[in-house]
Amino acid sequence: MRLEKDHDRCIGAGQCVRTDPRIFDQDDDGLVKVLIERPRGADEAAAHKAVFICPAKALSLAED
């Protein structure tokens, strides 16, 4: 699984960072930064949660 982000959609609410700061961060503009692109195990569950919570549908999980 690969985590993808869409900066055009991101509204910088930081909900992803609050889900798991090891996987997500915000850049200087406040937009999402993906720190772990291929989350596994517990990280994958957290990534799914962030995708669900993201208010702007700026995150997605893609099959490799």
Place this chain on the structure above:
Amino acid sequence: MTNTDIDETSELVSFPIQRTCPFAIPPVYTKFREEAPVSQVVLPDGGKAWLVTKYEDVRAVMSNPKLSSDRRKKEFPVVVPGQNAALAKHAPFMIILDGAEHSAARRPVISEFSVRRVAAMKPRIQEIVDHFIDEMLKLPRPVDLNQVFSLPVPSLVVSEILGMPYEGHEYFMELAEVLLRRTTDEQGRIDISVQLRAYMDKLVEEKIANPGDDLLSRQIELQRRNGGIDRPQLASLCLLVLLAGHETTANMINLGVFSMLTRPELLAQIKADPANTPKAVDELLRFYTIPDFGAHRLAMDDVEIGGVLIRKGEAVIASTFAANRDPAVFDDPEELDFSRDSRHHVAFGYGPHQCLGQNLGRVELQVVFDTLLRRLPDLRLAVPAEELNFKSDALVYGLYELPVTW
């Protein structure tokens, strides 16, 4: 705003729907959600709107680009008399813009409220909270927590963020309170908006002359570099940050403290371990969902929501309150349960307009609950709970006063 499918003779429910019990959701929401989750209601001006009450549908409404937030459109539903006209007195707040216009307004400000930025503000928020507790401890008991603590804390926090002199906060707070009162009439809302606008114009002028280390000064500098300062737009931004940042937080402080003082088991959970507080904060946000009017949208095209066809030109109200009490998403939703993970609630909205200041609000509430309940272990209500006066007549739910002693 007519729909030929609707039987004009049938009695429609009037919106807004007032809360009567401080804890329970008005039964009408539950009935709608169970029987007809996308239903028509009548607005105060006689217009009609679709009321959406299921979590999934509310998220669908709030993230659908065909449903506009632009109140400058004349077909936009009038849910609060005078509100659209009052908004027209300002350069457009970002919350009423759609699509590219909205991102252009929001983008320059988001880094001010990033998780990192807000975390860096935490020590100052702690100082502010401690300061107002120190002041409160000098007062004769009982005190009205709302006046001496719940309003001043977010008010000072947001004043500092904007770089606004704190001396202005009382004037501002009074006007904001009237603005949010449900009973304020159309002309009243417009008059206050004009006064607030003049106040903010002055602040912007002062900051242009005397920049500091604050959000407003940074926005001025950014605009200067990008080709020109848009004073009305800056005044609107400040007004929005101020309006959104203090009443809401104050109401959540009051409701949170009220809940914990009347439910000892909740208080015990907070006191047991500060690691419980962030979850408790989100659960309180979910449970109370204080904006009582939901999100309003205007259909720019035909859209299907929850199996119902909403036609171009019709109005939609997404009830975040009803969504946050949806049993399909939250087990036993009428229970205030600090141990649940309710972070996917929609109390801060959903979609591109989701609250910009949510991380700040959460941190303020966390610091407040931890500090207040630790420093005043004997804090208790100074009147019986039944005598408290809830804001069931305001745009944002809360308490008018919270008399406490210790």
